[in-house]
Amino acid sequence: MTGPTTGLATTAFLPPAGDGVDSIGLAESVHGVRVLLGRSLRHVTRSPDTIVTTALMPVAMLLLFVYVFGSAIQAGADTGAYVDYLLPGILLITVVSGISYTAFRLFLDVQRGIVERTWTFPVPRSAILWAHVLTSLVANAISLVLVVGVALLMGFRSGAGPLEWLAVVGLLALFTLALTWLAVIPGLTASTPDGASGFAYPLLLLPFLSSAFVPTDTMPGPVAAFAEHQPVTSLADAIRGLLAGTPVGDQAWTALAWCSGLLVVALVLALRVYRRRLG
Amino acid sequence: MTTTHHPTPALEVRGLARSFGENRVLDGVDLTVRRGSVHALLGSNGAGKTTLVRILATLLQPDAGTALVEGFDVVERPVAVRRTISLTGQFAAVDEILTGRENLELVARLRRERDARGVATAMLERFDLVDAADRAASTYSGGMRRRLDIAMSLIGDPAVLFLDEPTTGLDPQARQEVWRTVQQLAADGTTVLLTTQYLEEAERLADRISILHGGRIIVEGSLADLRALLPPAQVEYIERQPSLEDVFLAVVGGRTALTSQESR
Numbered sequence: 001m002t003g004p005t006t007g008l009a010t011t012a013f014l015p016p017a018g019d020g021v022d023s024i025g026l027a028e029s030v031h032g033v034r035v036l037l038g039r040s041l042r043h044v045t046r047s048p049d050t051i052v053t054t055a056l057m058p059v060a061m062l063l064l065f066v067y068v069f070g071s072a073i074q075a076g077a078d079t080g081a082y083v084d085y086l087l088p089g090i091l092l093i094t095v096v097s098g099i100s101y102t103a104f105r106l107f108l109d110v111q112r113g114i115v116e117r118t119w120t121f122p123v124p125r126s127a128i129l130w131a132h133v134l135t136s137l138v139a140n141a142i143s144l145v146l147v148v149g150v151a152l153l154m155g156f157r158s159g160a161g162p163l164e165w166l167a168v169v170g171l172l173a174l175f176t177l178a179l180t181w182l183a184v185i186p187g188l189t190a191s192t193p194d195g196a197s198g199f200a201y202p203l204l205l206l207p208f209l210s211s212a213f214v215p216t217d218t219m220p221g222p223v224a225a226f227a228e229h230q231p232v233t234s235l236a237d238a239i240r241g242l243l244a245g246t247p248v249g250d251q252a253w254t255a256l257a258w259c260s261g262l263l264v265v266a267l268v269l270a271l272r273v274y275r276r277r278l279g
Numbered sequence: 280m281t282t283t284h285h286p287t288p289a290l291e292v293r294g295l296a297r298s299f300g301e302n303r304v305l306d307g308v309d310l311t312v313r314r315g316s317v318h319a320l321l322g323s324n325g326a327g328k329t330t331l332v333r334i335l336a337t338l339l340q341p342d343a344g345t346a347l348v349e350g351f352d353v354v355e356r357p358v359a360v361r362r363t364i365s366l367t368g369q370f371a372a373v374d375e376i377l378t379g380r381e382n383l384e385l386v387a388r389l390r391r392e393r394d395a396r397g398v399a400t401a402m403l404e405r406f407d408l409v410d411a412a413d414r415a416a417s418t419y420s421g422g423m424r425r426r427l428d429i430a431m432s433l434i435g436d437p438a439v440l441f442l443d444e445p446t447t448g449l450d451p452q453a454r455q456e457v458w459r460t461v462q463q464l465a466a467d468g469t470t471v472l473l474t475t476q477y478l479e480e481a482e483r484l485a486d487r488i489s490i491l492h493g494g495r496i497i498v499e500g501s502l503a504d505l506r507a508l509l510p511p512a513q514v515e516y517i518e519r520q521p522s523l524e525d526v527f528l529a530v531v532g533g534r535t536a537l538t539s540q541e542s543r
Binding site for chain 1: 336337338356358359361362364365366368370371372374375376377381385386388389390391
């Protein structure tokens with residue numbers, strides 16, 4: 001990852017003339033991002049709708065799948081409670097539904113001229129974008145903690161040590177970051193609020209066509225083939241393995257590769273779209 | 280800001296051009312704005328007023344020509360320009376979820392004011408928003424929102440303030456509020472470049488008026504100068520001063536309909 005002063009912030013400007021008037025220093029950049037981050041975090045806490053959907057929707061799915069469908073779903077024989085099997089997939093769904101609000105919040109800032117207004121301040125032009133991305137990370141982290149908390153109440157238990165937990169947090173953070181940069185693109189380009197947040201709906205289907213709810217070997221051929229070769233399956237399997245304290249093997253590396261690849265592509269595209277908006 | 284005359288003009292624009300595709304919106308604009316003056320940029324819808332302001336505010340690159348803001352070239356020294364100016368865009372860019380006070384504090388922090396809270400309080404008082412300070416900006420009337428918007432723009436004492444159609448879409452009462460605000464700014468010595476399509480607004484507020492038409496400034500001067508441009512009446516039956524509207528229509532060829540607000 002690059003810092004807030006690189007990328008757009010510096011490429012948009014000519015080299016500084018030396019007296020400090022012409023450049024935005026690192027401290028100033030960090031300060032700008034921090035102020036704008038505080039602002040968009042306040043949006044998150046003041047908009048109950050976003051909290052309800054990002055945290056409670058996955059919790060509801062967790063309850064539904066465990067207590068309503070759970071007994072009918074034969075998960076792998078080696079897993080104990082179905083909640084242990086299900087949780088990784090629910091965590092990924094939490095992130096997917098969370099990032100649609102990132103797109104929505106960014107869209108509103110573009111439409112209402114807030115993004116452009118920040119461009120006339122002595123902060124990097126990308127500061128507002130970084131603020132939204134960091135807000136997405138923080139908001140999703142809160143939702144994920146809530147979901148894990150509920151799962152614990154429902155009997156979820158993990159044999160994972162600190163290193164495994166760290167790996168789980170790392171994978172989820174990377175997944176969130178990659179999807180957040182993906183969400184920046186509709187956030188910048190959409191012409192309606194629905195268009196901005198609607199891009200996440202197809203993504204919400206991915207966990208259902210993966211090993212998140214049921215093992216892929218129960219699926220018909222073509223579906224199983226798709227499920228076994230998409231990022232959510234490797235992520236869900238890797239996180240499940242880490243939480244269970246069992247060896248995860250290649251799944252973790254595959255998941256890492258998927259997320260990193262997606263992150264790079266989304267970041268490059270998002271910054272290109274953003275730069276084009278700079279006139 | 281001081282009101283004393285300074286040799287460097289606040290704005291100096293030479294041969295500025297900008298096209299959007301085939302559409303040559305600005306076609307060699309020349310404009311000089313004295314420090315501490317209120318300068319109205321008058322033009323019909325689509326004349327390029329916003330494009331010019333966006334270039335001056337470093338939001339848009341010109342295709343040709345130069346523009347200096349307080350002596351800083353907008354292309355070569357955009358950050359320096361941004362430290363000097365403030366822009367109030369056509370649509371009030373206030374954060375609706377935040378309160379009026381929070382909006383002001385946000386800008387104060389972005390402008391690195393040491394006492395953000397104190398600055399916000401002072402602005403709330405100055406712009407008569409104390410009672411609404413802790414309400415979300417989404418509950419504000421159009422006039423209040425504009426006042427908040429302008430208050431946000433004034434934090435950090437910008438030397439030059441761009442007001443892009445500050446009263447478009449406002450009801451007459453809110454328009455009066457904004458006019459009083461601008462008159463106050465002028466008294467404080469802030470340089471204001473005001474774009475408007477309302478002739479009355481320019482007559483009322485501006486020391487100097489430039490008319491942007493066909494991508495160029497076709498007339499520039501004080502209201503008196505502009506009035507003097509009209510040929511001294513052929514045969515007038517009714518004794519009256521030519522209004523700015525008469526001047527405008529005469530210089531642009533009379534075919535552009537401007538939205539003239541109810542005459543005062």
